[in-house]
Amino acid sequence: MSLTEKTAVVTGAGSKRGIGRATAHTLAAAGWNVAVLDLDEASAKDAASEVEERNGVQAVGVGCDITDEASVQNALAVLDSALPPVGALVNNAGITSPVPFLEVTGEEWDRIFAVNVRGAFNVTRRLAPGMAQRGFGRIVFLSSVSAERGGGVFGGVAYSAAKAAELGFTRALARELGPAGVTVNAVAPGLIDTDITGGALEGERKTQLVAGIPVGRNGRVADVADLITYLCREESGYITGATYDVNGGSHIH
Numbered sequence: 001m002s003l004t005e006k007t008a009v010v011t012g013a014g015s016k017r018g019i020g021r022a023t024a025h026t027l028a029a030a031g032w033n034v035a036v037l038d039l040d041e042a043s044a045k046d047a048a049s050e051v052e053e054r055n056g057v058q059a060v061g062v063g064c065d066i067t068d069e070a071s072v073q074n075a076l077a078v079l080d081s082a083l084p085p086v087g088a089l090v091n092n093a094g095i096t097s098p099v100p101f102l103e104v105t106g107e108e109w110d111r112i113f114a115v116n117v118r119g120a121f122n123v124t125r126r127l128a129p130g131m132a133q134r135g136f137g138r139i140v141f142l143s144s145v146s147a148e149r150g151g152g153v154f155g156g157v158a159y160s161a162a163k164a165a166e167l168g169f170t171r172a173l174a175r176e177l178g179p180a181g182v183t184v185n186a187v188a189p190g191l192i193d194t195d196i197t198g199g200a201l202e203g204e205r206k207t208q209l210v211a212g213i214p215v216g217r218n219g220r221v222a223d224v225a226d227l228i229t230y231l232c233r234e235e236s237g238y239i240t241g242a243t244y245d246v247n248g249g250s251h252i253h
């Protein structure tokens, strides 16, 4: 297999300061062609042209709501004709919510699960069969330290539960797809500097959080992107069903 003949799909890679966009660049620097699926079509296209320019690979950006099966189907149909077969999927698109459990509504709960869990299902369900058929695949889920320690950074119970669901998803799928040459792993970042909290995590609270991080700083998107790209290498084929912490030591277990 040559990476120049393979494509990595990264969901939610539109966000300019996000983990997904950084991952799209790191994967491209390692030779992957890249497909960006994002709710925000303009940012998906912007990410794709940035990736092409900087890394000299093929990249395509498509507007897609991963919570909607028809939207996922349409987006993947665009890729089918534009890029080489998909060898890696990074289930990165995600949303968070700080609402305390005693205030959370069923709608809010469903909204968080719709993107983080059902959205990842919608994309994975469509891409996994081709990977299994071709005998090669790398799937990486973006879970969170929140799943492991029970919230406590920004997200509330709904977010923590959804991110923990992604760990069960990862482990069971790893078992099922291992024989077909497809590895499935999760990364669990701690606090990473992005726009996911919409600026809600600043000032005193942020200073307190950083004080609890042994390496003495917030995570950077590159910290997470490098780890994901490592897990997508062909040489990482003996790593599956694992959860990799990338949290500066803020949660050691």
Ligand SMILES: NC(=O)c1ccc[n+]([C@@H]2O[C@H](COP(=O)([O-])OP(=O)(O)OC[C@H]3O[C@@H](n4cnc5c(N)ncnc54)[C@H](O)[C@@H]3O)[C@@H](O)[C@H]2O)c1
Pocket: 011, 012, 013, 014, 015, 017, 018, 019, 020, 037, 038, 039, 040, 064, 065, 066, 067, 091, 092, 093, 094, 095, 096, 115, 119, 142, 143, 144, 145, 188, 189, 190, 191, 192, 193, 194, 195, 196, 197
């Ligand atoms: N930033 C952190 O501290 C942190 C920590 C742990 C885990 N994570 C996880 O990492 C992932 C990326 O987080 P980030 O901080 O880069 O977020 P971000 O908000 O910067 O980017 C998320 C992207 O997902 C896209 N998106 C949202 N809903 C979508 C949908 N329905 N369909 C398609 N795209 C959609 C958004 O448009 C956005 O581009 C998320 O799954 C998040 O839960 C983040």
